[in-house]
Amino acid sequence: MVSVFQALSIIDQNTEALSPMLLPLSEVNGCVLAEDVKAPINLPPFRQSAMDGYAFQHGAKGNLKLIGESKAGDFKEFEVSISDCLRIFTGARVPDQVDTVVMQEHVEKTSDGIRILKMPEKGTNVRLIGEQIKKDEVVLEKGTQINAAIVGFLAGLGISKVLVIRKPKISLIVTGNELQEPGTLLEPGSVYESNQYMLEAALQSENVELIHSEHVLDDKESTYQAIQKALEADLVMISGGISVGDYDFVKESLEKNGVEEKFYKVNQKPGKPLWYGKKDEKQVFALPGNPASSLTCFLIYVTAAIRKMNGTATIDINLKKGRMKGNYKNVFNKALFLQVKERGGELEVYPKQASSMLVSFTQSNAFLFVPDDVKEIRDGDEVMYIPFKL
Numbered sequence: 530m531v532s533v534f535q536a537l538s539i540i541d542q543n544t545e546a547l548s549p550m551l552l553p554l555s556e557v558n559g560c561v562l563a564e565d566v567k568a569p570i571n572l573p574p575f576r577q578s579a580m581d582g583y584a585f586q587h588g589a590k591g592n593l594k595l596i597g598e599s600k601a602g603d604f605k606e607f608e609v610s611i612s613d614c615l616r617i618f619t620g621a622r623v624p625d626q627v628d629t630v631v632m633q634e635h636v637e638k639t640s641d642g643i644r645i646l647k648m649p650e651k652g653t654n655v656r657l658i659g660e661q662i663k664k665d666e667v668v669l670e671k672g673t674q675i676n677a678a679i680v681g682f683l684a685g686l687g688i689s690k691v692l693v694i695r696k697p698k699i700s701l702i703v704t705g706n707e708l709q710e711p712g713t714l715l716e717p718g719s720v721y722e723s724n725q726y727m728l729e730a731a732l733q734s735e736n737v738e739l740i741h742s743e744h745v746l747d748d749k750e751s752t753y754q755a756i757q758k759a760l761e762a763d764l765v766m767i768s769g770g771i772s773v774g775d776y777d778f779v780k781e782s783l784e785k786n787g788v789e790e791k792f793y794k795v796n797q798k799p800g801k802p803l804w805y806g807k808k809d810e811k812q813v814f815a816l817p818g819n820p821a822s823s824l825t826c827f828l829i830y831v832t833a834a835i836r837k838m839n840g841t842a843t844i845d846i847n848l849k850k851g852r853m854k855g856n857y858k859n860v861f862n863k864a865l866f867l868q869v870k871e872r873g874g875e876l877e878v879y880p881k882q883a884s885s886m887l888v889s890f891t892q893s894n895a896f897l898f899v900p901d902d903v904k905e906i907r908d909g910d911e912v913m914y915i916p917f918k919l
């Protein structure tokens with residue numbers, strides 16, 4: 530049996546960021562850049578009007594004669610004298626011979642052009658070449674996590690592919706004869722399957738690719754074969770069948786598949802019988818089947834490995850300081866991950882807590898972390914907590 534911190538450290542030692550891959554923009558949201566990105570063009574690439582209005586040479590007095598038009602997408606030159614103007618629209622190129630744009634609300638139309646009612650300063654409403662970004666400038670650094678704004682920014686620079694750390698491929702297996710599909714009539718002795726739905730949903734918040742997900746019965750051969758197939762992924766998650774019962778076949782099936790145990794059992798509650806191992810570079814987490822144990826182990830350990838693999842974070846328990854609301858006794862001699870509601874750093878323990886119960890998770894947004902040597906927490910005590918987002 531290892532401690533929570535030993536378990537995290539073993540996972541850390543056994544986890545590396547995955548190799549970089551050139552991917553199209555449509556697939557990189559959430560990924561981490563594996564190299565600096567340089568601007569291939571100036572932004573804007575040409576002088577652009579920031580308003581719908583009229584372009585002219587600054588210094589003109591009196592009425593201006595309208596001699597042409599520049600709309601978005603046009604690239605035309607004009608012979609513009611000091612007493613001429615051009616109709617222009619937002620985003621359109623500002624032709625070379627004009628330097629200022631007056632917005633149309635600040636002019637009055639005349640029979641052949643306009644009269645400026647409010648004279649703008651020279652250069653007003655003209656976006657200059659490279660004003661946002663200069664060509665060859667490093668615009669994003671290696672290690673940046675791509676979000677929607679970055680995807681849009683890259684597209685705006687004309688970049689269609691970027692080198693990113695590839696997403697871990699994940700396989701999921703849930704085990705158990707007693708598991709029945711939601712939406713069917715519950716048979717005596719059965720329970721509805723929840724962990725496959727839950728873990729698939731939780732994976733949607735991580736930057737991963739789920740390549741395989743299945744339910745196997747408590748049977749040696751099926752478990753062995755399912756694990757063999759699942760090992761195509763970078764990381765395998767198995768729920769259930771990892772304890773010491775006569776029908777718990779996961780541990781022996783992992784060993785038979787050549788997965789080497791790195792630790793088994795963590796001195797914690799929930800989630801004591803967590804098993805972690807490796808086959809070459811592939812990682813395997815066998816999560817205890819009790820739903821709250823599975824989800825706790827996923828949130829504390831599996832996400833840590835996933836985020837180191839995809840380059841989005843280092844492995845760290847990220848403990849925050851908060852204040853206890855109410856009293857709690859730790860009678861277990863184990864580290865506890867209690868599901869709590871955190872509001873403004875104040876932590877309220879949900880009353881119904883057990884490995885088998887998900888109800889407490891549905892009302893919580895953080896774990897109160899109770900070290901194994903802390904036996905009692907009183908109202909107002911400073912405590913440690915780990916926020917989570919599901």
Ligand SMILES: Nc1nc2c(c(=O)[nH]1)N[C@H]1C(S)=C(S)[C@@H](COP(=O)(O)OP(=O)(O)OC[C@H]3O[C@@H](n4cnc5c(N)ncnc54)[C@H](O)[C@@H]3O)O[C@H]1N2
Nearest residue numbers: 703705722723724725769770771772777801817818819822
């Ligand atoms: N003699 C001992 N028995 C147990 C120990 C122990 O140390 N000695 N540890 C207990 C702890 S702690 C846990 S946690 C569980 C873990 O057991 P398994 O990982 O083998 O899980 P199962 O037996 O398959 O299932 C446990 C429980 O969870 C329900 N379950 C499982 N999978 C699902 C699912 N996909 N959806 C919904 N519910 C699921 C299952 O029906 C059981 O009720 O072992 C203790 N026993």
Ligand code: MOO
Nearest residue numbers: 799800801822884
């Ligand atoms: O450790 Mo188990 O996950 O408490 O029931």
